[in-house]
Amino acid sequence: MISAQTGTPVAQSYHRPIARTQPLPADSPPEPPRTVTVAPPLWDGLLAGEELAYLGSEPGREARGAPFPPELDSRVRAALEARDVPALYAHQAEAWTAAGRGENVIVTTGTASGKTLAFNLPVIDAICREPKVRALYLYPTKALAQDQARTLASYRIPRLRAAIYDGDTPTEQRWQVRKWANVILSNPDMLHVGVLPHHDRWGDVLTNLRYVVVDEAHVYRGVFGSHVANVLRRLRRLARVYGAEPQFLLASATIANPAQLARSLLGTDATVVASDAAPRAERTIAFWNPPLTDEELGVRASALGEASRLMAELVSRGLRTLCFAKSRKAAELIHRFTVERVGGELGARLSPYRAGYTATQRREIEARLVAGDLLGVSATDALELGIDIGLLDCVVSVGFPGTVASLRQQWGRAGRRGHGLAVLVASEDALDQYFMREPELLLGRRVEAAILDHENTRVLDGHLRSAAFEAPLGERDREVLGDAALERAAELPELKPTKAGLIWAGRDYPAAQVPLRSTDVDSFSVVDVTDGQLLGLVERSRAYSTVHEGAVYLHRGEAYLVRELHEPSLTALVEPFGGAYYTQAKKEILTEIRRPDRIEIRAGVELSFGQVSVTEQVVAFQRRSVQTHETIDLVPLDLPQTTFDTESIWFCPEPQHLRGLEQMPTLLGALHAAEHALIAILPLWAMCDRWDIGGLSTNLHFQTGGPTIFVHDGHPGGVGITERGFEVFEDWAGDTARMLEGCPCERGCPSCVQSPKCGNLNEPLHKAGALALLRRLLSS
Numbered sequence: 001m002i003s004a005q006t007g008t009p010v011a012q013s014y015h016r017p018i019a020r021t022q023p024l025p026a027d028s029p030p031e032p033p034r035t036v037t038v039a040p041p042l043w044d045g046l047l048a049g050e051e052l053a054y055l056g057s058e059p060g061r062e063a064r065g066a067p068f069p070p071e072l073d074s075r076v077r078a079a080l081e082a083r084d085v086p087a088l089y090a091h092q093a094e095a096w097t098a099a100g101r102g103e104n105v106i107v108t109t110g111t112a113s114g115k116t117l118a119f120n121l122p123v124i125d126a127i128c129r130e131p132k133v134r135a136l137y138l139y140p141t142k143a144l145a146q147d148q149a150r151t152l153a154s155y156r157i158p159r160l161r162a163a164i165y166d167g168d169t170p171t172e173q174r175w176q177v178r179k180w181a182n183v184i185l186s187n188p189d190m191l192h193v194g195v196l197p198h199h200d201r202w203g204d205v206l207t208n209l210r211y212v213v214v215d216e217a218h219v220y221r222g223v224f225g226s227h228v229a230n231v232l233r234r235l236r237r238l239a240r241v242y243g244a245e246p247q248f249l250l251a252s253a254t255i256a257n258p259a260q261l262a263r264s265l266l267g268t269d270a271t272v273v274a275s276d277a278a279p280r281a282e283r284t285i286a287f288w289n290p291p292l293t294d295e296e297l298g299v300r301a302s303a304l305g306e307a308s309r310l311m312a313e314l315v316s317r318g319l320r321t322l323c324f325a326k327s328r329k330a331a332e333l334i335h336r337f338t339v340e341r342v343g344g345e346l347g348a349r350l351s352p353y354r355a356g357y358t359a360t361q362r363r364e365i366e367a368r369l370v371a372g373d374l375l376g377v378s379a380t381d382a383l384e385l386g387i388d389i390g391l392l393d394c395v396v397s398v399g400f401p402g403t404v405a406s407l408r409q410q411w412g413r414a415g416r417r418g419h420g421l422a423v424l425v426a427s428e429d430a431l432d433q434y435f436m437r438e439p440e441l442l443l444g445r446r447v448e449a450a451i452l453d454h455e456n457t458r459v460l461d462g463h464l465r466s467a468a469f470e471a472p473l474g475e476r477d478r479e480v481l482g483d484a485a486l487e488r489a490a491e492l493p494e495l496k497p498t499k500a501g502l503i504w505a506g507r508d509y510p511a512a513q514v515p516l517r518s519t520d521v522d523s524f525s526v527v528d529v530t531d532g533q534l535l536g537l538v539e540r541s542r543a544y545s546t547v548h549e550g551a552v553y554l555h556r557g558e559a560y561l562v563r564e565l566h567e568p569s570l571t572a573l574v575e576p577f578g579g580a581y582y583t584q585a586k587k588e589i590l591t592e593i594r595r596p597d598r599i600e601i602r603a604g605v606e607l608s609f610g611q612v613s614v615t616e617q618v619v620a621f622q623r624r625s626v627q628t629h630e631t632i633d634l635v636p637l638d639l640p641q642t643t644f645d646t647e648s649i650w651f652c653p654e655p656q657h658l659r660g661l662e663q664m665p666t667l668l669g670a671l672h673a674a675e676h677a678l679i680a681i682l683p684l685w686a687m688c689d690r691w692d693i694g695g696l697s698t699n700l701h702f703q704t705g706g707p708t709i710f711v712h713d714g715h716p717g718g719v720g721i722t723e724r725g726f727e728v729f730e731d732w733a734g735d736t737a738r739m740l741e742g743c744p745c746e747r748g749c750p751s752c753v754q755s756p757k758c759g760n761l762n763e764p765l766h767k768a769g770a771l772a773l774l775r776r777l778l779s780s
């Protein structure tokens with residue numbers, strides 16, 4: 001067989017048995033008996049044609065087992081043996097040992113490797129010995145908490161009393177949870193506004209709090225992670241007030257910096273358990289690139305259509321298949337297209353799964369999957385996290401999900417019954433097309449680092465006010481909250497000094513005014529006028545470019561037309577939109593350097609990282625055809641300026657780097673295209689989305705006095721994204737140059753230098769000039 005990408009032989013993969021020294025752990029479903037076979041996999045013959053950009057395989061591995069620790073409570077041992085788990089994996093035993101030493105622990109192993117049992121074991125053992133012990137489990141989604149509640153109930157240990165405490169918990173039941181449950185399942189949002197400000201009601205829980213479990217820790221990055229880091233510090237602080245010092249047990253997908261992430265989240269160290277001892281079946285990997293429909297414009301066939309074609313073929317062969325899409329609408333469309341292809345009887349064994357369904361609907365879908373009744377599910381990333389959905393053969397990921405960690409998380413579900421198949425179907429996005437041309441750069445890439453900055457004052461201030469409301473702030477809090485927090489607290493006018501420490505001088509409790517997913521206190525509520533539903537919040541710094549009157553606003557893949565942006569009430573009124581165009585704001589941008597914090601000679605230029613002030617004004621918006629991307633019209637707008645401070649990297653190319661590019665508009669086009677390309681590739685090195693990053697390129701900056709490229713964090717205050725770019729600048733620039741070199745277009749397209757968020761409407765752009773500039777930087 002020949003790889004369409006490399007032209008080199010690719011080993012054919014066959015279903016082979018995986019030797020196992022133990023069954024799967026208690027948080028994984030039991031496997032059916034394995035048979036020795038050398039028959040080719042059921043997808044043989046499907047993965048062929050011009051769409052196949054890469055075909056290869058990942059070898060399986062055997063489990064590395066470890067006996068139950070002798071000190072494990074006999075009731076816990078009996079509960080595990082009743083579930084056919086006679087032993088642990090080595091990494092579960094390692095986590096147990098570290099927890100037994102009183103250490104905080106972060107377990108960062110692959111999908112379906114038994115991370116849940118790794119943190120459940122010390123918790124359940126402690127509760128069996130001392131029923132008054134309390135544990136708090138934090139999950140980023142309600143679905144995960146529901147899933148864990150089922151897992152804990154399945155142990156059938158009488159002393160183990162688990163209950164969910166979140167926004168859906170009826171008011172009349174909340175006091176019962178506080179009084180009765182010794183494992184409380186919640187989320188950071190509820191901890192932030194529902195528990196910590198009312199800690200007097202939680203005195204018994206906090207006094208006896210032995211463990212705090214933070215699952216899916218890699219989700220807590222960027223703005224959300226920066227907030228959650230402060231919430232966890234507030235929890236540690238209040239636990240100390242009540243005489244407790246809980247241990248933290250974290251579980252994460254594989255990331256580049258687990259120790260740093262744990263310390264950033266907790267403010268204290270954690271032992272890293274990263275050596276995955278769980279077995280893994282052999283897995284076939286395929287990259288699928290929809291065919292070009294317009295070579296000149298770089299337009300390709302629909303990724304959703306191609307995904308539905310693959311899914312229809314796979315389920316028709318009896319293969320249980322999960323298809324990940326980036327939005328609710330995409331998941332629904334893939335489902336519809338697949339049902340149309342396979343017909344009624346088989347179509348009844350397919351289902352979509354996304355946010356927006358009721359809890360009952362989601363539980364029904366999960367139950368049908370586990371039971372084997374469903375053959376195929378098209379889903380959003382609601383199923384990407386650690387929900388147990390049973391034994392799957394194939395996973396199709398539609399579009400690169402933004403990080404290698406997320407892609408590995410999705411693919412890890414393939415092959416739970418044996419030899420698995422994982423497929424990446426590319427969109428037109430620059431990263432997707434880059435990986436279609438350079439698959440080894442994706443397959444061989446380390447997972448990204450999860451970055452957050454809990455000291456960002458835009459984030460920190462609200463949590464300091466909240467902490468002062470919860471208990472007076474003083475010198476005793478320095479160890480938990482940190483030096484920067486105590487120094488900043490002294491500057492906040494709302495905090496009043498007393499003999500006990502700084503206290504909150506306001507009336508309302510401040511946590512209610514701190515949204516965990518934003519750095520901007522002033523946010524516009526996006527409301528669907530047809531049913532009054534709140535769709536989301538948009539920071540003021542972004543509102544004028546995304547929810548201005550006439551904008552097409554996307555929420556979880558659904559399109560809405562903005563009817564009115566009402567300033568006095570901070571509300572954007574929208575309605576569902578089915579038109580065939582999208583909008584793009586035209587902005588005038590000024591970036592002012594406040595101060596450089598780091599300056600180094602890197603890649604032949606003086607590279608700076610520091611603080612900048614970004615001023616934007618949306619002056620118009622463009623309507624463009626969804627099918628052809630051609631401009632329909634340009635509509636002027638009269639909106640106020642917005643200014644926000646953030647972090648940025650910047651550099652001024654030297655004359656030798658710009659040789660032959662000095663004339664306008666070539667110079668500006670080359671700088672502009674390089675800026676776009678750098679922004680497109682930075683998510684490879686920091687766990688972020690390109691929408692979290694902004695930039696500016698100019699032929700003459702008023703402060704530097706020459707041609708300058710800026711790439712800045714798109715969130716006020718910055719969250720560490722471009723600082724990560726500063727640290728890996730040569731590698732980042734090298735990936736960017738390779739992306740440009742490999743794109744077959746001549747003048748630039750959506751797969752390389754065109755940006756969906758460009759404030760100048762992608763004018764001017766000079767792809768060849770950008771590539772020449774980057775090559776010269778790297779060679780110097």
